[in-house]
Amino acid sequence: xxxxxxxxxxxxxxxxxxxxxxxxxxxxxxxxxxxxxxxxxxxxxxxxxxxxxxxxxxxxxxxxxxxxxxxxxxxxxxxxxxxxxxxxxxxxxxxxxxxxxxxxxxxxxxxxxxxxxxxxxxxxxxxxxxxxxxxxxxxxxxxxxxxxxxxxxxxxxxxxxxxxxxxxxxxxxxxxxxxxxxxxxxxxxxxxxxxxxxxxxxxxxxxxxxxxxxxxxxxxxxxxxxxxxxxxxxxxxxxxxxxxxxxxxxxxxxxxxxxxxxxxxxxxxxxxxxxxxxxxxxxxxxxxxxxxxxxxxxxxxxxxxxxxxxxxxxxxxxxxxxxxxxxxxxxxxxxxxxxxxxxxxxxxxxxxxxxxxxxxxxxxxxxxxxxxxxxxxxxxxxxxxxxxxxxxxxxxxxxxxxxxxxxxxxxxxxxxxxxxxxxxxxxxxxxxxxxx
Numbered sequence: 014x015x016x017x018x019x020x021x022x023x024x025x026x027x028x029x030x031x032x033x034x035x036x037x038x039x040x041x042x043x044x045x046x047x048x049x050x051x052x053x054x055x056x057x058x059x060x061x062x063x064x065x066x067x068x069x070x071x072x073x074x075x076x077x078x079x080x081x082x083x084x085x086x087x088x089x090x091x092x093x094x095x096x097x098x099x100x101x102x103x104x105x106x107x108x109x110x111x112x113x114x115x116x117x118x119x120x121x122x123x124x125x126x127x128x129x130x131x132x133x134x135x136x137x138x139x140x141x142x143x144x145x146x147x148x149x150x151x152x153x154x155x156x157x158x159x160x161x162x163x164x165x166x167x168x169x170x171x172x173x174x175x176x177x178x179x180x181x182x183x184x185x186x187x188x189x190x191x192x193x194x195x196x197x198x199x200x201x202x203x204x205x206x207x208x209x210x211x212x213x214x215x216x217x218x219x220x221x222x223x224x225x226x227x228x229x230x231x232x233x234x235x236x237x238x239x240x241x242x243x244x245x246x247x248x249x250x251x252x253x254x255x256x257x258x259x260x261x262x263x264x265x266x267x268x269x270x271x272x273x274x275x276x277x278x279x280x281x282x283x284x285x286x287x288x289x290x291x292x293x294x295x296x297x298x299x300x301x302x303x304x305x306x307x308x309x310x311x312x313x314x315x316x317x318x319x320x321x322x323x324x325x326x327x328x329x330x331x332x333x334x335x336x337x338x339x340x341x342x343x344x345x346x347x348x349x350x351x352x353x354x355x356x357x358x359x360x361x362x363x364x365x366x367x368x369x370x371x372x373x374x375x376x377x378x379x380x381x382x383x384x385x386x387x388x389x390x391x392x393x394x395x396x397x398x399x400x401x402x403x404x405x406x407x408x409x410x411x412x413x414x415x416x417x418x419x420x421x422x423x424x425x426x427x428x429x430x431x432x433x434x435x436x437x438x439x440x441x442x443x444x445x446x447x448x449x
Contacts, residue, residue: 030212031134035090046124047087054079054117061113075114078107082118089128094142097125101146105153123200130204131211139204147197154193158186245414247294254290256366257334258283264335282333289330293319320354321346321382321389324361328380331365337377338365344384349444356418356442357382357391360426363411364393364438372397372436388424393438394431415440 035043058075081103085096104122107114126143133139265279328340361380368378376397383390412428415438419426424442431437 029136030215032132032208032211035132039090040087043089044087047084050083050086050117050121051080054083054114054121057114057117058112074110075107075112078103078110078112079114079117082107083121086121086124089125090132093125093129093132094138097122097129097142097146100125101150105150119196123196126197126200127204127207130201131207133208136208143201143204147201150197151190151193154189158189241417244410245417248410248414251290251294254286254293256369257286257330258290260334260369261286286330319358320351321349321357322354323358324380324382327358327362327365331369331378334369336365336369339377339379341379341381342384343381346384347389347444349389350422353389353422353442353444356422356424357389357440359418360391360415360438360440361393363415367411367438368393368395368397368436376435388441388443391438391440391442394435396435398434 055076058079062072062075082100085099089096100122104118107118126146129139129143133142261279261282265276265283268279269276325340328338331338365378365380368376372378372395376395378393378395381390381392381394383392415428416426419440419442422442424440427437427439429437
C-alpha cells in the first residue's frame, strides 16, 4: 500500500479535487479507534453470550469476527474502499453465523462507509463502492424478510392476530427498511459532507495563500515604483543644476586669468545653481517623507512650485550657462494638475540638460509650449550634432525618467534625431489623465 501524499493539492474548477492523505497523527488516532472498538465488540459478544442471546457461533469464531469487523478501521483513511469491502464481508458473515453482537459492528460499518465518502481519492470509485454495498445489503435484507415471512415459526413473538392496518410481518419489514435507509443514508450523506467541507477549507486556504502572495508582489512592486520615483526626482532636481555648475566651472577656469569679472560672474552662477539644487533637493526629500495621500491625490511630488510658469526662469538659467535658448508659448494657459505642471517643467529641464551635455558648444535650442484644447504640448529642439545616449543604456537614466513621467500622467513622448539635424523632444500631456 503506497502512502498517500499529505500535500494539499490545488482546487481547480472543473477538475476533481483529491483529498490529501492523512497525517501520522490521524493514522495513530485510527489505530486507537480500531483497538477500542475491537475491545468493545469483544465485550459485547461476551455479554450477549452471557444472556444466552446470539450464542450459536463458537466463541473463537465470534472473537475472530469481532476483530475482523473493527481492526480494518486502522487503515480506513489510507485505503477506505478496501476497508469498507472487507468489513462489509465480515459483517455479513457474522450475521449469517448468528453472532449476537449488533451495536459495535453497526458503529464500525457506519464509520467505514462514512470514510469512503470523506476520504476516497476517486469520487466515482467512492460512489460505485458504496452503491454496490448498499444494494447488496438491501438485497440481503429483503431476502431475510421474505424468509422470515415464509418460515412462520422463525419469529414466534410476532402476533399475527394483532389489530392494526398492517400485518406484523409487513410492519416489521418496514421498520427494518426505514432503519437501514437512515443508517446507510446518514453514513453516505455525512461522508460526502465531510469531503465537501475539506475541499472548501482547502480552497479557502489556497485563496488565502494566493492573496498573501499577491500582497507580497504588490508590496515589492510598490517598493520598486517608489525607488524609481525617488531616483527620478533626485536625478531631475540635481542633474540640471550640476550640469550648469559644470559648464560655469569650465568657463570660469578658462577666463580666470584674463577676465576676472567674467570668472566671478561664472562663480556666482555656480553658487546660485548650488543653492537652487539644495533647495530642490530639500523640497524633494520633504515630499518623499510626506504621506502617500499627497501623491495619490495628484499633488506635486517634488513639494515645490515648479511648473510651466517657471519655464522662463529655466530658460534664463540655460542662457546664463551659455546655451542660446528661445522660448515660445502658443495659446491660452489652462488649469492643470500639479503633477502635469511639474511633468512639463521636468521634461523641459531634462531636455535642456541633454542639449548642453550632447549637442555641442555651438548648438542652439528652441522651447515651444502649445496650449491645446485637451492637452499641453512641449517641444524642445536643438541644432546640435552630438548623438544622444540610448534610453536603454546605463547613462540614459534621464530619458528613462522622461518616459516614466509622461506615462504616469497618460501622455505621449517622442524622442529622436531630426531630418535637418539636431534632436527633438516632443511630449503631449493631457490636462486630465483619462480614467480607465
